[in-house]
Amino acid sequence: MKYMEYVRILTTYFTKNVQVETTIAQLARLFNCSERHTKSIVNYLDQHNWIKWEVQRGRGKKPKLTLFVQSDDILYQEAINKVGSEKYQEAFRLLQQMDSMYQDRFQTWFKKVLGISQTKTEDEEPLDVLRYPFYETMLSMDPLTIMSRHDSHMVQQIFDRLVAYDPKSDKLIPQIAHHWETVDGIRWYFYLRKQVMFHHGRELTSNDVKATIDRLPKYDVIKKNLVTIEIRNQTVIIFKLKETDYLFPRYLATMKASIIPIEMVEQNEINFRKKPIGSGPYQLTRHDQEKVQLDVFLDYYGYRPWLDRIEIIKTPEKLVGNQSHPFLLSAPDSSWKGIKVQEEGADYITFNCRKDGPLKNIYYRRLLCNLIDEKEFCLHSNHENESVAHSFLTERSKEKTSKTKVHDNVNEDMFLQIAAQQIREGVNHKREALILQSQLERAGISSSVEIVNAQDLGNPQVLNKFDIVVAGIALTEDRLLSVLTAIQSSQLTIYPSLNEQMRNEVDQQVSALKKLHDTTRQWQMYVAIEDYLKSNHAIFFLNHRTHTVYEPNNSQYMNIKLDSNGRVDYRKVWKKE
Structure with missing residues (x-):
């Protein structure tokens, strides 16, 4: 003993x-x-x-x-010892047995364990490690099954894509493909780098690119316009499209187009979600009940990241608390300042224009839109300062003003079924759905609210059970592609809820947009599509969310700031010596 x-x-x-x-x-x-x-x-x-x-x-x-x-002293010391031996869950269980004073003391100590530190390998080589806590969540790190921004963030680090989108220049930059070209926007040639290695030691070839795209479901935005994929040789691949699309390469920069070694998926697809193998700058070396660990991939074809290792400690959500900055429990030093940033994207309501019932009629959809008061959906607190949305784009929302709402009793015998989108356990749109239900009730309209997983809402049979879906998206750095995907994806609720006439109009306008080279004109066409959906009362925007970005002031750590996933892009972090 x-x-x-x-x-x-x-x-x-x-x-x-x-x-x-x-x-x-x-x-x-x-x-x-x-x-x-x-x-x-x-x-x-x-x-x-x-x-x-x-x-x-x-x-x-x-x-x-x-x-x-006393007993709490023992529990406290044991918890520290458990952390030292990486038995974090045992440490957190001991923490729950302590008096609140000792819990606070432990959290103060735990903060010092987090952040960036330098340790040594078994060979006495220096190792720069970023360590931070994150609440337990079921990560799905298979690019095909990404559901949350947490999933997307991990895929971004572990996998690479043919190309990457640079938001500063609004252009694509090479990744696995060093060059790409087209003459007519229909036949696209991609030229791959040689000696791009997967983490398990096999070279990536054009066969892997084809297998990755073939694996996408037939209703995926990438596959809709794709006719054939031709492998010219190990490093040259050709995509032939049905129609001209000058945005096509940008779709290949999305996370779901991350290149995979198909044989590893075929061996065990479920296991691949938890223990993926990619060709990115970091490889997954541990994923268990204690932590997720990424180590730098020494055979990476691109620039080597400065951080050697990332350790994400699985921590009870109540211990993590408000996740308002990259290290969650504490910033690296006191010089950091928090800046509230409005998130591009929005929470919104879609009306099922296909389901038999009152909302098939534009009269009733217009009636509901006049009843809904979007201001009631905006949170205002120390951590949130949400604003009314009239678009997925915050700048467009600022140009609009709210209309005077009607709150008279509708006097209609109407019962509506409302679905609240859920991304994962505890992260859903139940709050917004209940606000909507309350507003409808004040107008004399009865309704029910059910929380439904986002994946299930992608099933037409499930979606057709509901008259209304309350959902939301955050746009990626490639905002144009993100909004186009939002209004055309069969996995979200906007496009599947449209009637045939609306679908045809959206398809025609998006098709025309993709034939353009001029970005300004492309955006003008998107705005027209969004306005068309709003005028037909197929979608109703609610609110824009905010998050806090912590920026260092004279810190020795560079590029530690939140990306579009609300996480630190480990690849860009470095330290001034």
């Missing part, structure tokens, strides 16, 4: 800082060991100031024991 266990036993029989007479024989019975071993235990605890052991002179006088700790 470890000495800490003996101290724990003492705390159940003795009070801290109270001197008590006892004997070795009595302690031996408590410890359930020999008196000889008990003497060794007592000497050890006395030498390490856990107790004070005083032997009394004179016949019949018992020794005196003073205990210098």
